[in-house]
Each structure stands twice: as structure tokens, then as C-alpha cells.
Amino acid sequence: MVFNAEKVVWFPPGNSNVQVSHITSSTAVISWDPPTSDAAQVLSYSISYAPSGSDRPMKNIIVFPPNTSLILTDLNESTPYIVTVTVKTFFTGEQLGSTLYFKTKSYIDECLQNNGGCSQRCVNTVGSYQCRCHPGYTLRPGSRTTCTDVNECAYPVMKQCDPNAHCLNSDGSYRCECKPYYRGNGTHCEGCFCPPEIIPGTASQPALSGNPCPCVSGFIMSNNFPSLYQNSADMYWFFNMAQLSNSTRQYKGRKLQMLLCDWLHLEWICLYRCE
Known part of the structure; x- marks a missing residue:
């Protein structure tokens, strides 16, 4: 808020040089100089005030040195x-x-x-006003009136996304979405969950699928694809994909070979060999 300016009318001052400043619609600051003689012997100052021309008794406030100012309130x-x-x-x-x-x-x-010229919130203050922004927004740099979106995703301390989630900024807010192959609400993601995959190939020439799932640590291949793997010999499980050469596409690590699988007692019984 601001106030319509009114000219201050001065009467001839005495030795105290009384002044008024910071006038608002309900307050004013009164200040004065201590007497030039016997200043060290001042016991107190008495400030009396009332509406001019009113028959109401003047209010009186006592101020003790070294104070030489007073804020009048409730005017x-x-x-x-x-x-x-x-x-x-x-x-x-x-x-x-x-x-x-x-x-x-x-x-x-x-x-x-006109909302004080503010793009969002206008807040009245004593003698002025301020433009403020809704949550998720901040004042644009160099502007006192225009709000702009805050990109919470750019500030790790402002977002609450799980490390395995993507932060997606939106106007005035943001949301968290779990990354592919993870499950959860974005602020908490569990995983990793990769879909089952059977890949054809041979022990010497594996055929890779290029599955981007980050949890994949190996893959199944068999000479007998696409026959039933449970009944197939020469089926391998490759454990460490870091052992796969990117240039020759040959797997050099240890692998598990299935030798035999039989259906016994209502379950599959399989025999494996580690190579």
C-alpha cells in the first residue's frame, strides 16, 4: 500500500528540534535532539499528542535517555x-x-x-506492496511483478524422485515416473524387472536381442531353437555379458550348459554343467 502525500506543517521548534518522519496512515516516527546544556542530567522526555482541534485529552508517553525517538501507533x-x-x-x-x-x-x-501489476499474487504491506508467486513459481530474474516456472528437476534438493525414476517438469509442478523395468509411484521404485527372453543361437555364435533392460546379466540360447527348451540339450545360460566381445560377438565367459531335463514327480528335474 502507499499513501497520499500530505505536507507536514511545522510550528517554530524549541531547543529540542522535534521532527516527524516515516508517516503512514496509522504511524509516525517522532525524534528530537537532547538539550545542548546539561544533556547528561536529562531524567526523561515527555511526548504528548492528540488529533489537532480535538477535545480529547492528549496521550502522554515517557521516554528515558539515551533514547531520542518514538514510534506513534494506532493513529x-x-x-x-x-x-x-x-x-x-x-x-x-x-x-x-x-x-x-x-x-x-x-x-x-x-x-x-489491476492486481498491482502482479502476474499472480499481490500482497499489501505498510507503505507499499509486493508481488509474490504461487508454489512452483518464482519471480523472473530482474522482474518484481512477473512469475515464472521453477524447474524442480534441475535442483536435486527440490525433487523427491527415486534414483531409478525420471523427473518430468510441468508448469508449476513436476512428477516422478519410474524408469522402464522398474515399478512404483516415482518417489519409490523397485526393480529391476526384465521380461523373460529366449534367444536363438549357438554356443559359438550367439544371436543377441539387444534388449535394453539394464537388469539383464545373461541370456538363454540353444542349438535346438525353436523347439521346447525344457527338453533340449545344448542349452546355455550366459552369466556375465561383460564377457561378450563387442567386435567378434563371441562370449568368452563361463556359461551353464543344460544336459538333460525330465518331468519327474510333477516337476522338471534338470541336469546342468558349468563350462
Whole structure:
């Protein structure tokens, strides 16, 4: 909020040089200089004030040194006030001080007109106003009125996505989605879950599928593809794909060879050999 300016009317000051500043619709700061003589002997200052021309009794506030200022509060809007400051010293008692007049300012709420020019929220403050943004937005650099989206995904401390999730920014917010082959709500993902895969080939010339699933550590291949693998000899399980040469596509690591599988007692019984 701002206030309509009112000219301060001064009466001839006394020795205390009383001044008024920071006038709003309900407050004002009164300040004064200590007396030039016997300043060390000042016992107190008495500040009296009331609306000018009013028959109401003046309010009185006592201020003790070394303080030489006071904030008047709960003043009426657009109202002239009279203020008198007197000083009480050890030797001379209470001395006549200075008197001045001032007028409080009129209240204006800038937020009522065009939202104060703010793109989102306008917040009234004493003597001014501020533009603020909704959650997920921040003021654009160099601007006091325009809000722009915050990319939470660019700041790890602002997002709550699981390490195995993608952070997807949106206007004023963001969401987390588990990566392929992981399951969960994005803030918590479990995995890795790769679909079962049977790949044809031979022990010397495996045929790779190029499955991108990050959990794959090996693959099944058989000379008898596409016959039933459970009944096939020469079926291999390759364990460590790091042992696969990218240039020759030959697997050099250890592998498990299935020698025999039979259906016994309602389950498959298989014989394997490690190579």
C-alpha cells in the first residue's frame, strides 16, 4: 500500500528540534535532539499528542535517555495531529519543549487496481506492496511483478524422485515416473524387472536381442531353437555379458550348459554343467 502525500506543517521548534518522519496512515516516527546544556542530567522526555482541534485529552508517553525517538501507533487515517516534546532535567525540572503538527496519510491498496501489476499474487504491506508467486513459481530474474516456472528437476534438493525414476517438469509442478523395468509411484521404485527372453543361437555364435533392460546379466540360447527348451540339450545360460566381445560377438565367459531335463514327480528335474 502507499499513501497520499500530505505536507507536514511545522510550528517554530524549541531547543529540542522535534521532527516527524516515516508517516503512514496509522504511524509516525517522532525524534528530537537532547538539550545542548546539561544533556547528561536529562531524567526523561515527555511526548504528548492528540488529533489537532480535538477535545480529547492528549496521550502522554515517557521516554528515558539515551533514547531520542518514538514510534506513534494506532493513529487515525488522514488526520492532523499535534505533538509536544518536553524534557525533564535534574536541575531545572520540566522545560517547555517543541510543538509540531503533522497529518497522517490516506490509505491506498494498490492490489485493488489491476492486481498491482502482479502476474499472480499481490500482497499489501505498510507503505507499499509486493508481488509474490504461487508454489512452483518464482519471480523472473530482474522482474518484481512477473512469475515464472521453477524447474524442480534441475535442483536435486527440490525433487523427491527415486534414483531409478525420471523427473518430468510441468508448469508449476513436476512428477516422478519410474524408469522402464522398474515399478512404483516415482518417489519409490523397485526393480529391476526384465521380461523373460529366449534367444536363438549357438554356443559359438550367439544371436543377441539387444534388449535394453539394464537388469539383464545373461541370456538363454540353444542349438535346438525353436523347439521346447525344457527338453533340449545344448542349452546355455550366459552369466556375465561383460564377457561378450563387442567386435567378434563371441562370449568368452563361463556359461551353464543344460544336459538333460525330465518331468519327474510333477516337476522338471534338470541336469546342468558349468563350462
